[in-house]
Amino acid sequence: MKRNAALAALLVGISVSTTAAFADTSITAAGSTALLPLVKDAAGAYQAANPSVKISVSGGGSGTGINQVAAKAIDIGDSDIVPPPTVTGLVDNKVAVIGFAVIVNPDLKVKNLTRKQIQDIFAGNVTNWNQVGGPDQKIVVINRTRGSGTRVVFEKTVIAPEKVTEGGLSEDATGTVISVVKQTPGAISYAAFSGTHGQPVVEVAIDGVAATEANVITGKYPFWSYEHMLTNGPATGEVKKFIDFVSSNTELLNKNSFIKISDMKTSETNR
Amino acid sequence: MISSIARRSHRTERIALTVIRMCAGFVILAMAAILLYLSVEGTKTFFVDHFSLLQFLFSPDYDLDDNHPGAAIFIVGTLLVTVFAIVVGGPFGIAVGVFLSEIAPKRMAQLLKPAIELLVGIPSVVYGWLGLTLLVPLIRDHTSSPSGFSLAGAGIVLAIMILPTVISLSEDSFNSLPPSLREGSLALGATRFQTIVRVLLPSASSGLAVALILGIARAVGETLAIQLVIGNATAFPKGIFGPTATLTTVIVGEMPSATQGSLQEHALFSMAFLLLIIAMVLILLVRFALRKRT
Numbered sequence: 001m002k003r004n005a006a007l008a009a010l011l012v013g014i015s016v017s018t019t020a021a022f023a024d025t026s027i028t029a030a031g032s033t034a035l036l037p038l039v040k041d042a043a044g045a046y047q048a049a050n051p052s053v054k055i056s057v058s059g060g061g062s063g064t065g066i067n068q069v070a071a072k073a074i075d076i077g078d079s080d081i082v083p084p085p086t087v088t089g090l091v092d093n094k095v096a097v098i099g100f101a102v103i104v105n106p107d108l109k110v111k112n113l114t115r116k117q118i119q120d121i122f123a124g125n126v127t128n129w130n131q132v133g134g135p136d137q138k139i140v141v142i143n144r145t146r147g148s149g150t151r152v153v154f155e156k157t158v159i160a161p162e163k164v165t166e167g168g169l170s171e172d173a174t175g176t177v178i179s180v181v182k183q184t185p186g187a188i189s190y191a192a193f194s195g196t197h198g199q200p201v202v203e204v205a206i207d208g209v210a211a212t213e214a215n216v217i218t219g220k221y222p223f224w225s226y227e228h229m230l231t232n233g234p235a236t237g238e239v240k241k242f243i244d245f246v247s248s249n250t251e252l253l254n255k256n257s258f259i260k261i262s263d264m265k266t267s268e269t270n271r
Numbered sequence: 272m273i274s275s276i277a278r279r280s281h282r283t284e285r286i287a288l289t290v291i292r293m294c295a296g297f298v299i300l301a302m303a304a305i306l307l308y309l310s311v312e313g314t315k316t317f318f319v320d321h322f323s324l325l326q327f328l329f330s331p332d333y334d335l336d337d338n339h340p341g342a343a344i345f346i347v348g349t350l351l352v353t354v355f356a357i358v359v360g361g362p363f364g365i366a367v368g369v370f371l372s373e374i375a376p377k378r379m380a381q382l383l384k385p386a387i388e389l390l391v392g393i394p395s396v397v398y399g400w401l402g403l404t405l406l407v408p409l410i411r412d413h414t415s416s417p418s419g420f421s422l423a424g425a426g427i428v429l430a431i432m433i434l435p436t437v438i439s440l441s442e443d444s445f446n447s448l449p450p451s452l453r454e455g456s457l458a459l460g461a462t463r464f465q466t467i468v469r470v471l472l473p474s475a476s477s478g479l480a481v482a483l484i485l486g487i488a489r490a491v492g493e494t495l496a497i498q499l500v501i502g503n504a505t506a507f508p509k510g511i512f513g514p515t516a517t518l519t520t521v522i523v524g525e526m527p528s529a530t531q532g533s534l535q536e537h538a539l540f541s542m543a544f545l546l547l548i549i550a551m552v553l554i555l556l557v558r559f560a561l562r563k564r565t
Contacts, residue, residue: 063528071531086530138417145503146335146535147528166334166505169420169514172524184411184418 031065031078034192062149080149219266313544355426364437420502444478
């Protein structure tokens with residue numbers, strides 16, 4: 001009897017798990033490592049509320065997200081930037097606003113840089129921290145790899161009309177950039193608030209404006225962008241529900257240092 | 272009765288041969304497909320975007336926003352790390368090969384050999400990770416390199432990675448020498464060292480060449496381990512402790528995000544094609560070295 005019950009339980013278990021496996025809606029999202037923490041958190045919360053939906057989330061960079069969703073390899077392409085005009089058929093779903101910080105190694109004690117100084121550093125015109133009010137220490141510029149949305153936003157909102165020199169080191173994800181800046185004396189780089197807030201790196205103020213959500217909301221701080229969850233054609237069904245969930249969940253947005261689009265007091269097109 | 276067995280074995284033989292032929296055919300087909308695909312995609316930089324081969328090979332200007340697909344930095348980067356790896360790892364590997372074949376007690380050689388072969392099985396990302404966590408801070412703290420990401424670091428990691436290949440193959444080539452060579456040399460009064468340097472090394476030279484060439488081939492193609500320690504800077508290295516990039520690291524770094532049909536994608540395919548050509552040249556060199564031996 002006992003054995004039968006166990007057997008029955010086992011069979012039920014199997015049938016439940018197999019029906020679950022077949023009834024699953026599975027959603028795949030990949031791309032921006034700046035948006036990744038939010039999408040990961042949201043996926044966890046969404047799956048907990050909707051057990052029949054399975055969401056797999058990965059990084060790779062904004063360019064990867066755009067490419068893969070354009071090739072229909074994934075359902076949602078996460079990106080810090082609007083897709084280039086050469087990529088067609090994608091629908092842009094803006095889900096949040098993210099601020100980015102210029103970050104430096106904490107031992108430098110540098111807290112503020114002017115936009116001109118940042119441009120000079122990344123263009124390679126300035127190579128020692130003592131030229132911009134820091135200690136006598138060589139500047140180690142760390143870029144993001146080409147294909148990073150964060151890099152595009154940085155070039156567009158902070159560096160333009162100058163150009164980033166290609167000579168610097170480059171790392172391919174938000175997390176890597178932060179750990180390299182943490183360990184390397186004299187290092188400077190840039191990354192999204194979602195990665196930099198609370199880390200042992202210094203988020204420098206740009207022209208005296210601190211890198212905070214409040215300053216992004218008012219538009220005083222220039223280095224920010226919309227986060228996009230791109231779909232191939234209009235989003236439908238669970239994919240649409242999930243995207244709406246991401247953009248409307250104030251608690252998760254705040255926790256990961258994102259800003260709800262409706263909270264913004266300023267707006268930009270083509271960002 | 273007999274004829275039915277004969278017929279049956281005849282049939283199994285026919286089936287077996289067909290299967291084997293199909294396998295061989297599939298390999299040839301796959302090779303041809305790769306070659307064709309890469310040569311079509313890899314030449315679009317020249318035939319679709321109309322850049323000259325000379326500009327691709329010799330221009331250090333790699334700026335795709337500005338339409339400059341020069342790959343010279345990456346070609347030089349690949350050459351430099353490879354040379355570094357083979358200069359450091361090559362003689363070392365051959366020395367260990369000599370040790371295993373000629374000097375080590377049999378028991379020790381029997382223990383060491385599988386241990387060295389085990390090194391081949393370690394995934395390259397593990398080598399890269401070790402390089403990143405051990406070598407990069409070491410170079411940062413003890414050299415002029417401010418970040419620790421450098422050509423030298425990548426070269427050292429590569430040198431370690433090619434060791435098993437070089438050791439195994441050079442040991443094999445020493446082992447395949449006839450004992451009469453050693454006996455003759457020793458009988459003439461040569462010391463063991465003289466025997467190794469004057470007799471065995473020259474006799475095994477073509478085998479050693481194969482060991483080194485296959486080591487080079489491994490070094491040229493290695494990607495992940497280098498990417499983690501070389502710094503991925505689009506610039507010629509400023510000295511041995513400066514960061515740079517190689518063909519493989521730029522391909523793996525940019526291919527996922529390169530838009531289909533863009534100049535970037537074409538340029539990366541051209542680099543992949545170039546790597547394939549380098550690999551083929553190396554294989555031809557191996558064949559040449561082996562032919563010389565026989």
